[in-house]
Amino acid sequence: MNRDSHDFEETASNPAGKTPGIDPGGTAPVVSADTVPAGAVRERYGELVDQVQKYRAAYYNDDAPLASDAEFDLLYSELEKLEALHPELVTGDSPTQQVGGDVSVAFAAVDHLARMYSLEDVFSLEELEAWLVRAAGSVEKQGGKAPQWLTELKIDGLAVNLLYRDGVLVRAATRGDGTTGEDVTHNVATIKDIPQRLHGENFPSEVEIRGEVFIGAKDFVALNEAMVAAGKAPYANPRNTAAGSLRQKDAAETAKRPLSMFVHGIGAREGLSTATQSETYELLKSWGMPISPYYKVVDTLPEVMDFIAHYGEHRHDLIHEIDGIVVKVDDLETQRALGHTSRVPRWSVAYKYPPEEVHTKLLDIQVQVGRTGRVTPFGIMEPVKVAGSEVARATLHNQDVVKAKGVLIGDIVVLRKAGDVIPEIVGPVMALREGREDELREFIMPTHCPSCGTELAPAKEGDIDIRCPNTKSCPIQLTERVAHLAGRGGFDIEALGYEAAMALTTGPGPDPAENGGVIAPAGAGVITSEAQVFGLSESYPDASLREELATVMVWREKRSKGQGTGKFELNPYFYTKATAKKPSVPSKTTEKLFKELDKAKSQPLWRVLVALSIRHVGPTASRALATRYGSINAIQEALQAPDAREQLANVDGVGAIIAEALIEWFEVDWHQEIIAAWAEAGVLMADAVDESTPRTLEGLxxxxxxxxxxxxxxxxxxxxxxxxxxxxxxxxxxxxxxxxxxxxxxxxxxxxxxxxxxxxxxxxxxxxxxxxxxxxxxxxxxxxxxxxxx
Structure with missing residues (x-):
């Protein structure tokens, strides 16, 4: 069935003798695609497209289905067959090229009705026991009885929020930053587990249902076997593959991936009368929602521990990968009473199983320079699979950590993924050093920036971290800042990823064939400051910077029969390669970049603040500042006040450290140049005031x-x-x-x-x-x- 793998409420029965495929409105019956006369093909194709589109719109958008599933499927099947026989007819607006209702395939930012929180993690049974005792004590202190605990598996997947109105799925979004996520409705519609329409009638008019999208363990093995059979590289792990599948721009590609979902909670829930989390799960199940078979309500701490021990032994025998166990207070009224911190609920905790550990060889220790100039050493290792994914690099934080761990380049080291997420070098395997002493060497922290050659130093006396102080002109810092401002937490400019940021900000280095195969950037690019970024926007009156992109070249390895040759050539990055018949022109991605920069100019103030790369100022602090001040001008005025530090520090979500970072950042002349240039290019520097809600608490x-x-x-x-x-x-x-x-x-x-x-x-x-x-x-x-x- 092409619309919904669950029950579909029909508007009319099929009377005896009625021919399947007859539209109650009087359209022609379904006929075999290969028997349509040649002269009538185009006409029949148009009829099918219109009819299927009408049924889709009625089903997804109007909540008034016009045909049964059987009737729809027959029409859809005929359309597919006709397109297979006559591919020249297929256009982008064909129903076979779309999934779900009339929604955009672009990942628009959408706000959740109720915030999505993270979970507090604990990594030992002692920490878990302390958390459970503390939570139970809080409940009893408020006059409640000892809580029951709902225990369930922590799925290693991607959190998704499903919004149903009047029982119909109208939006699906990733968790994002908890307040705003990515609209992935079109792609989620391809997941067979998720009903487009809830079963029954006892659901609220509006409800948010949360869960995890994942690829099952057996499905992942089969997917990788198919990739290898096709001569392609296998995927690294189920979680990243599921996340990448859900973020495909073409929903037809998402539909090819074996995605599944289990739901585990409700966000906005007005009118819902369940008393417990477990009762809610059974209600969700009655609505046709997929719930996990792996949950249990228990009364005591030993029972929680038994649940953890059981699945610790059987974690690789399950439908999906897990990275821990979640424990929740089952009673919903008690959950409400316990409430949340700014980040996590006080009524739930995630116990992470001890991470898997492996041995591998530490080939080298190098350093990377971040967007704020911080220089961080990282280990390069022989690639090794750990906790389900292949790892070849791991952070070492700073030079003191390297020394404390006692690792030498050439060591066989213990590698683990802390919390099954972050690769971590634990230390050397000392017993394996014997007889290999001549192969080992100590890491020496560089004294000068590997990107610009500036001498490195701590930002302040006593700081452990060392930084490149050449913040304005260091090429790699500029690359990092441009990539950051375009990221999902900043302006969210899809066509400006890290590679494009590097191409904009640096020139091509030496021929990689003469540099050990390493592609190393060198020198300045066409953009020497993030202040220039919006000069590339489509509406910017001066087109000179856009035209200059034609000169941007990058090294590409020549390939033969799909294999690298070790030979490289310079190719244009933002423009097409000129031929004898066609001149070089901006690529489709580049044209999209110009347009997306124009769209980014209308982003809210908090995203602008994140994009400025002010140290310590992330989405939380940016939202707080935007809410409190409303505009860049108001923030700058506040910075001029005699008690600016105290005022800023008192903004909820800011504090003294961020206040100091703000003051320091805005005092720098070239930072002011960025703000001025963006404003001149049309970037909104203030949020529109919502006039619908009275400002009754202004100044309070x-x-x-x-x-x-x-x-x-x-x-x-x-x-x-x-x-x-x-x-x-x-x-x-x-x-x-x-x-x-x-x-x-x-x-x-x-x-x-x-x-x-x-x-x-x-x-x-x-x-x-x-x-x-x-x-x-x-x-x-x-x-x-x-x-x-x-």
């Missing part, structure tokens, strides 16, 4: 503590921020109000000692609606508790 700082009757801590903070207020985490003399619920503790005490108005939830809602003029102060003991919920 509010602290929420304890458990409110109906609002979660996150909901209360979001309400404050969207109304122009600051949601602070600690009480000070600058606090305007404290909102206190049950189990409020030291924050409430401090507010009372400072004479700060204290509100219960009712007073808080009044404050949100009308501002401080009508909010009532709540001083009664009803808001006080014996403990604090932080």
């Amino acid at each position: 700082t509010i602290v929420v503590t304890g458990t409110l009757p109906t609002l979660s801590r996150d909901e209360a903070k979001e309400a404050i921020i969207t109304r122009g207020g600051k949601a602070a985490g600690s009480v000070s003399k600058n606090t305007s109000y404290v909102v206190a619920g049950e189990a409020a503790g030291s924050k409430l005490d401090k507010a009372e000692s400072l004479g700060i108005p204290v509100l219960d939830e009712e007073g808080f809602l009044e404050l949100l609606a009308n501002g401080p003029a009508t909010a009532e102060t709540e001083d009664s003991d009803e808001t006080a508790g014996t403990g604090e919920q932080n």
